Amino acid sequence: MLVVAAMRAPWGWHHFRLDWFAGLPARPQSDVTRMLAQENAIRTRLSPRQRVRALRAKDDIFDMRGTRNNQGSSCNHLFDDWGRLHKLKLMDSSGDSSKGQGAALLPGPEMSDSFGYIAFGDDELYARGALFSALRLLHYCPDAKVTVLTDRPHIFDGYPIGTMELTASRMAEMSFGGRYRFGIKAAGIIDLLGSCERLFLMDTDMYPIGDISGCFGQISPSHSVMNRCEGRPKPPYRALEGRHFMLGEKMLTGSEPMWSSGVLGVHNAALPALSDAYHAIEQLIGVVRAHTPEQFCIGVALARDGCRITPHRLPIRNYTTRGKKLFARRRLEAFFAGYGHLGVGQQIEQAARYRLWRAPMDMWKQRHIWHF
Numbered sequence: 001m002l003v004v005a006a007m008r009a010p011w012g013w014h015h016f017r018l019d020w021f022a023g024l025p026a027r028p029q030s031d032v033t034r035m036l037a038q039e040n041a042i043r044t045r046l047s048p049r050q051r052v053r054a055l056r057a058k059d060d061i062f063d064m065r066g067t068r069n070n071q072g073s074s075c076n077h078l079f080d081d082w083g084r085l086h087k088l089k090l091m092d093s094s095g096d097s098s099k100g101q102g103a104a105l106l107p108g109p110e111m112s113d114s115f116g117y118i119a120f121g122d123d124e125l126y127a128r129g130a131l132f133s134a135l136r137l138l139h140y141c142p143d144a145k146v147t148v149l150t151d152r153p154h155i156f157d158g159y160p161i162g163t164m165e166l167t168a169s170r171m172a173e174m175s176f177g178g179r180y181r182f183g184i185k186a187a188g189i190i191d192l193l194g195s196c197e198r199l200f201l202m203d204t205d206m207y208p209i210g211d212i213s214g215c216f217g218q219i220s221p222s223h224s225v226m227n228r229c230e231g232r233p234k235p236p237y238r239a240l241e242g243r244h245f246m247l248g249e250k251m252l253t254g255s256e257p258m259w260s261s262g263v264l265g266v267h268n269a270a271l272p273a274l275s276d277a278y279h280a281i282e283q284l285i286g287v288v289r290a291h292t293p294e295q296f297c298i299g300v301a302l303a304r305d306g307c308r309i310t311p312h313r314l315p316i317r318n319y320t321t322r323g324k325k326l327f328a329r330r331r332l333e334a335f336f337a338g339y340g341h342l343g344v345g346q347q348i349e350q351a352a353r354y355r356l357w358r359a360p361m362d363m364w365k366q367r368h369i370w371h372f
Contacts, residue, residue, distance in 0.1 A: 111195075111196055111197040111268070112145055112196060112197065113145070113196060113197060113198040113199075113200070113216045114145045114146070114147055114192070114195070114196035114198075114199055114200070115134075115137060115141075115144050115145065115146045115147070115199075115200050115201075115202070116146070116147050116148070116149070116189075116192040116199050116200070116201045116202075117130035117133065117134065117146075117147075117148045117149070117150075117201070117202060117203075117204055118148075118149045118150070118184070118185050118188040118189070118192070118201070118203075118204075119148055119149070119150040119151075119152065119204050120149075120150060120151045120152075120166050120171060120184055121151075124152065124155075125204075125325075125329055125332065126204045127148075127150055127152040127155045127156075127204070128155065128332050128333075128336060129204035129205055129207075129328070129332060130148050130150070130204040131148075131155060131156060131159070131161070132207065132332055132335065132336075132351055132354075132356075133202060133204065133206060133207040133208070134146045134148070134159070134161050135159075135347055135348050135351035135352075136207050136208050136209075136348075136351045136352055137207075137208050137212070138160065138348050139348045139349065139351065139352035140208055140210060140211040140212065140213075140352070141211060141212065141213045144213065145162070145196075146160070146161045146162065147161070147162040147163070147164060147192060147195070147196075148161055148162070148163050148164070149163075149164045149166060149188045149191055149192055150163060150164075150165070150166060151165070151166040151167070151168075151171065153165045158344065159344055160344065164191060164192070166184070166188075171184050174186075174187035174188065176281075176282050176285060179285050179286075180281065180282075180285050180293070180294075181291075182291065182292075182293070182294040183278070183281055183282075183294065185261075185294055186274070186277060186278045186281055186294045186297070186298065187278055189201060189264065189266070189274055189298075190271060190274050190275060190278065193266060193268055193270075193271055193274070194268075194271065196268065197267070197268050198216050198219045198265070198266070198267050198268070199264075199265070199266055199268075200212075200215045200216065200219070200225075200263075200264075200265045201263070201264040201265075201266075202262070202263055202316065203261075203262040203263070203318070203320075205262075205318050205319050205320050205325065205328070206262055206263060206316050206317070206318045207316065207317060207318075207356065208314070208315060208316050208317075209315045209316070209317055210314075210315030211315075212314045212315060212316065214314070215265050215312065215314055216265070218265060218310070218312070219265045219266065219267050220267055221267045221269035221270070221307075222306065222307045222308065223267075223307065223308050223309075223310070224264070224265060224266045224267070224270060224302045224307065224308070224309050225263070225264070225265035225266075225309065225310055225311070225312045226259040226260060226261060226263060226264055226265075226298075226299065226302075226309050226310075226311065226312070227259070227260035227261065227262040227263040227264075227311065227312065228259070228260050228311045229257055229258070229259055229260075229309075229311065230257075230258040230259065230260055231257065231258065232255060232257070232258070233254060233255070233256070233258045233292075233296060234258075234290060234292075236288050236289045236290045237254035237255075237258075237288055237290070237296070238254050239254065239287050239288055239289075240252050240253060240254035240284070240287070240288065241253060241254055243283075243287065245280065245283045245284065245287075246280070246283075247276050247277060247280035247297060247300055247301060248273070248276035248280075248301070248304065250300065250304060252280065252300065254288075256296070256299070256300045256303075257299060257303070258292070258295065258296055258299060259295060259296075259298070259299030259302075259309055260295060261294065261295035261298055261299070262318065262320065263312050263314075263316060264298070265312065266302065270301075270302060270307075273301040273302055273304060273307075274298065274301060274302075276301050277297040277298045277300070277301035277302075278297075280297045280300075280301075281293045281294060281297050284296075284297070317356070317357060319356060319357075322369060323358070323363070323366045323369045324357075324358065326366070326369070327356075327358050327362055327366070328356045331354070331355070331356050332356070335350070335351070335354055339351075
């Protein structure tokens, strides 16, 4: 058994140390070998498939009933086999884990719950939307751990928000060579979930209007939450009939229920299912003429093997439609122009009182827009 000890540092930065000690002969704590994997190496050098392989390392690579003498070589051999993770720091129990940023490969009993966002793209609205949503979240849930996977980490500098950087090469890999943009989101969920026990992810155009900390009580290894069930997929998914496309051991027919992934609450135990979903997405590229294979595959994967998905039913609003987004863009620009110079605490309080939804007069002014 592989056990991970997680320690929380200020402002959401987390450092993880991996201890291989279960099943070994008893020894003093100071003799236990520890491994600290540099977060940057894990996030930028491992593909989603390799990252999930780490979850299965205890079964596929290690024989933890081995002798004490071969423990160290086994730990080193684990990462040598992958060939991509070279910047490792081996520490004994007296080492200082605060010297680097680490990422846990396996969940441990002390891993915390986390809120997450994935913000990327040429439009800065996505990153600004994630920041505004996180500020409101911190008003209603002051102790929340928030992490943003983004290609614009500088936008979050100075805020009590952790970031994981998306590089151009990493995004190209996650999007299957640029063929499917939302592959970045599907792979990003795996990245974020790898460092927490339960993840509650919101799209950048979602924001809380009340305390949503109860979301984690709805998440378990056998139960996930998503935004809403949209019913039978649209006609483009009929192209899956007779194709024999597989999601793990399940054959996709195109008639499976479609779930909206604007909100996703999921347990670390679902990482293998999310990996299957990510790899199934690639099969659908060019076959299903729609932008939704990501949410379709995630919904199918999380509902397998007796697991359930339910709508979240939390106080969360959105600006997903064209009219809402146009109005919210102007309001967000005005918010950061007017309050961006204030301290973090003041921005949090201002965000809690700030209106992104449209009043009737705002909608009247948008009456020329076909899609509200």
